[in-house]
Amino acid sequence: MNTVIAFIVIFGSLVFFHELGHFIFAKRAGILCREFAIGFGPKIFAHKKGETVYTIRLLPLGGYVRMAGEDPEMTELRAGQRIGVIFNEQDEAIHLIVNGRDRFKEARVIEIEKADLEHELIITGYEEGEDELKTFRVHREALMTEDHLSTQIAPYDRQFNSKTLPKRAMAIFAGPLFNFILAFIIFVVLAMIQGIPTNEPQLGEVIEGGAAVEAGLQEGDRIISIDNEIMSSWEDIVTVIQKSPGEELAFNIERGEEQLTIPVTPSAQEAEGKTYGMIGVYTPFEKSFFGAFVYGAKDVYAWTIQIIQLLGTIVTGQFTIDMLSGPVGIYVSTDTVAQSGILNLAKWAGVLSINLGIMNLLPLPALDGGRLLFFFYEAVRGKPVDRQMEGMIHFVGFALLMLLMIVVTWNDIQRFFL
Known part of the structure; x- marks a missing residue:
């Protein structure tokens, strides 16, 4: 049971710091972050603060920050469509109800002629019972409700793709960067406790x-x-x-x-x-306070080189599937390390954090490194890759990574339990 708790705490902390990096730099760039999630699958906890929903999901095998504009997420309002609209005192639309408007008694019904929720932030249409075509201003933080799900609209300047290439690249690179920062913090604290x-x-x-x-x-x-x-x-x-x-x-x-x-x-x-x-x-x-910081940096560097050298065996042909470990292998290793004490367990967490950072920087589709590779291509070419093509490449890459994860997990099960 203690190993289960240690595994969840360690893996959860690594994922949290990784996603925190994405989150902080996305917010600094002015990107609307809809969700900060730890895990995948069904929600087991959700809390909304500001414009972001913080969730913990059932499968603790990763996480994500859902940024506005990365995926199609808003219902497009079409001409002839009738929606409910709630206005504030400044006569700005603050709530657009696509269906189920009967639940909102204060909503005024508008038949849409034209809607622009990204640039002009207006709705043009006919209010129920009137023949005059009117244009209504939409608040920048208005909600859109469809099938009982409310989503904040994202003006174009709040979307991921509206930002400059350096800001987009930093929002992606910050995830792996924070894994290295976490490892550095762990190694410094250990050096202060144990000595150098x-x-x-x-x-x-x-x-x-x-x-x-x-x-x-x-x-x-x-x-x-x-x-x-x-x-x-x-x-x-x-x-x-x-x-x-x-x-x-x-x-x-x-x-x-x-x-x-x-x-x-x-x-x-x-x-x-x-x-x-x-x-x-x-x-x-x-014991040395300042020396602990130097030692922490040296430890991060040493483990980084060691992991990169291991990955280099892929090129030299010395790499085998047994050299990879999935969640099962990490769990077994965590159990072994946990028996040697809390300080060694903390050291193990630091090494795993570096490993997570490096793996995410690999130039493979669906990983942060793959996205950074597309940004590099955009910088050289002068314009971005077609979004549909990039999305398809990431989708295929994600599917292949999941297949690899299944193979590695099955290999771990055979190695440790069969």
Whole structure:
């Protein structure tokens, strides 16, 4: 049960920050954001604040920010159509009722001759019982109700496609960017709590049952030499220990005001067909407020390079389907990491956040990277790709990604449970 909660909290946080990036920069660009959703499928929670509906949906496998103008979403008002209209004190239409106007007693019935809800924001038509053609102004935040669903209209300057190319690109790029920012925050906080790994020739936390504990070594011991070989760094200590499995080593240490010589025999550990010596000691750490920020940035960079190198195996042909993990694989890995403590779980969340950011930047249809690729093409060409063609490409790409997700999930199930 704890693993389920940890998985939902971690995955939900990653998705939340990703969508928050889209949301913040879309709002800064003046785009009307209709919905901020975590998950897909049926709603299990919805709350409207301002012009945005915040929802949590049943399947916690992603999320989205629904921006005005990205998809066909408004009913087009046609000539001859009769609708109900509610006006404010300034005689502006603030509510357009396409059907079911009997429920709104204050609505005036208008037979439409012409309607422009994007640019001019007017409705021209005949009010019921009158023969004079009139033009009515429509409020910029007017609602349109059809089949009991009310939607705020979006003047063209509030739509996604009305914005400049840099603003549109930033609204899309901000999602992955916020995943990197989240990872940075996590790594900085962890560095402040745990400290920063240092290369000093000193012992960090000792592991119960390890050779170091059995020999009497303690956390904080400073290693002067091993078998009379001077130790000037933590790397020197690791090198000597790893190449000496099963061999007794004389550790000359400094503990407080004392200098001691303690014999230690590293245990043998098999890894990648080789045998290494281990004594069960972690890297030493030191506390530094400003250093934590530097270390956080370095950690983000290191994990980014490592993940990109893994993706590079696709090009070299070394990539296999087993190297991919879907929700099932991530859940199993989360369960394993959770057993090693909350700090390691937080580190895992940071790594997953970087991974989510990088994967979304891949130039594939339906991903943020695919949309950015279309923007790049638009910048070079001088005009956007046909919207219907782009929509079709993203639809096909999304379908293929869902198919890949099914294959990866089935592979995870076979690997871990069958």
